[in-house]
Amino acid sequence: SQQGEEDPQALSIQEGENATMNCSYKTSINNLQWYRQNSGRGLVHLILIRSNEREKHSGRLRVTLDTSKKSSSLLITASRAADTASYFCVRDSNYQLIWGAGTKLIIKP
Amino acid sequence: DVKVTQSSRYLVKRTGEKVFLECVQDMDHENMFWYRQDPGLGLRLIYFSYDVKMKEKGDIPEGYSVSREKKERFSLILESASTNQTSMYLCASSLYDRLSANTGELFFGEGSRLTVL
Numbered sequence: 001s002q003q004g005e006e007d008p009q010a011l012s013i014q015e016g017e018n019a020t021m022n023c024s025y026k027t028s029i030n031n032l033q034w035y036r037q038n039s040g041r042g043l044v045h046l047i048l049i050r051s052n053e054r055e056k057h058s059g060r061l062r063v064t065l066d067t068s069k070k071s072s073s074l075l076i077t078a079s080r081a082a083d084t085a086s087y088f089c090v091r092d093s094n095y096q097l098i099w100g101a102g103t104k105l106i107i108k109p
Numbered sequence: 110d111v112k113v114t115q116s117s118r119y120l121v122k123r124t125g126e127k128v129f130l131e132c133v134q135d136m137d138h139e140n141m142f143w144y145r146q147d148p149g150l151g152l153r154l155i156y157f158s159y160d161v162k163m164k165e166k167g168d169i170p171e172g173y174s175v176s177r178e179k180k181e182r183f184s185l186i187l188e189s190a191s192t193n194q195t196s197m198y199l200c201a202s203s204l205y206d207r208l209s210a211n212t213g214e215l216f217f218g219e220g221s222r223l224t225v226l
Contacts, residue, residue: 042220
């Protein structure tokens with residue numbers, strides 16, 4: 001039950017640049033979470049933002065949520081090679097977790 | 110730190126074999142999940158459990174069963190493995206988020222890559 005899209009599907013930037021990934025959804029949510037997955041490994045939780053929040057920060061990460069547009073974005077500032085990974089947004093809606101297909105981010109040295 | 114441990118990182122099985130994938134978490138989480146991840150398809154939920162001996166079907170339960178006899182352990186069973194079950198299997202756990210009455214942050218194991226020949 002995957003609803004919504006992540007955009008772009010793939011992103012390649014130079015080290016030091018900022019990376020922005022977007023996530024749109026169709027049904028109402030209770031919260032939205034972002035996860036990172038390094039190649040072939042398990043997923044790591046980055047940020048959870050509740051439906052009544054508009055913005056959250058964690059280190060170099062900034063997540064915004066616009067419930068009127070049913071969209072969220074993840075901004076990674078001053079990217080590093082170690083940020084190379086796939087990033088997933090997960091919508092928590094009525095006790096269902098809805099996963100997107102992910103954005104593959106490559107940081108070029 | 111929360112730790113979710115999956116018993117095997119890599120397994121190779123033959124068609125028709127019974128396969129057990131074990132998952133243990135050490136933080137007393139109520140919720141536990143089994144996902145499979147295939148290229149281009151993202152994560153798909155197989156089964157989840159919100160309490161001991163409780164289980165709920167996810168999006169793709171066919172060909173799988175689960176067991177949760179103890180709170181810390183959630184096992185995925187393939188009764189008769191088939192080649193289309195070749196995949197990466199991911200276990201996760203979470204606390205029930207009482208503030209929002211939702212699932213909360215998921216903690217994942219490292220994954221078990223199963224190949225069925």
